Amino acid sequence: QVHLVESGGGLVQAGGSLRLSCAASGRTFKRYYMGWFRQAPGKEREFVAAISLSGGTTYYADSVKGRFTISRDNAKETAYLQMNTLKGEDTAVYYCAAAVSGNLYVGTTYDYWGQGTQVTVSS
Numbered sequence: 001q002v003h004l005v006e007s008g009g010g011l012v013q014a015g016g017s018l019r020l021s022c023a024a025s026g027r028t029f030k031r032y033y034m035g036w037f038r039q040a041p042g043k044e045r046e047f048v049a050a051i052s053l054s055g056g057t058t059y060y061a062d063s064v065k066g067r068f069t070i071s072r073d074n075a076k077e078t079a080y081l082q083m084n085t086l087k088g089e090d091t092a093v094y095y096c097a098a099a100v101s102g103n104l105y106v107g108t109t110y111d112y113w114g115q116g117t118q119v120t121v122s123s
Contacts, residue, residue, distance in 0.1 A: 002026050002098045002112045009094060009117030012086055016121075020081040022096030022114060029077035033099045036070060036081045037107055038092035038119075048094070049081060050104035059104055063089075086121045093118050 003025040012018050022034065035050035049070035050059040058070050069082040079096055093116040102109035 002028065002032060004096050004098060004112055004114035006094065006096050006114040006117040009119045011120045011122060014087055014121055014123045016086050017082070017084045018086065018119060020083065020094055020096075020117060020119075022079040022081075024077045024079070024098065026077075029098075030074040031100070032112075033101070033104055034070070034072055034079040035097045035099065035104055035110060036079075036094060037097060038090075038094045039116075040089075040092040043092075045095070045107055047105045047107070051079065083119070086119075088121050088123045091119060091121045 005023045006020060008018060008020040033050060033052060036048040037045050038048050039045040047061050048064055049068055051070045051072050055072045067085045072079045095116045096114045097110035098112040099110040
């Protein structure tokens with residue numbers, strides 16, 4: 001079982017940056033693909049980014065490609081989401097999630113979820 005805790009959210013001006021962290025418990029972190037999703041008020045949860053077991057392959061939603069970077073440190077059992085050039089439409093609660101396998105773009109693939117961290121971008 002994996003327990004995930006996000007941190008790093010906050011209020012930032014448009015054009016600014018934030019780095020989210022997702023700390024995992026247990027010794028099996030390296031066995032899980034990691035993903036980031038977000039949910040804005042009144043909207044459905046959407047895929048943001050995902051990363052392979054080793055970190056060698058990454059996947060991004062078109063809306064964040066070129067601005068966000070997902071990474072992981074298996075030794076620290078932590079995943080990260082570096083967010084640059086933030087826009088108002090990036091305002092949402094961001095969740096990290098862990099999956100054994102499957103379609104990483106789909107939320108139902110993931111087995112474990114964090115509690116979320118709020119990101120608010122002011123224009």
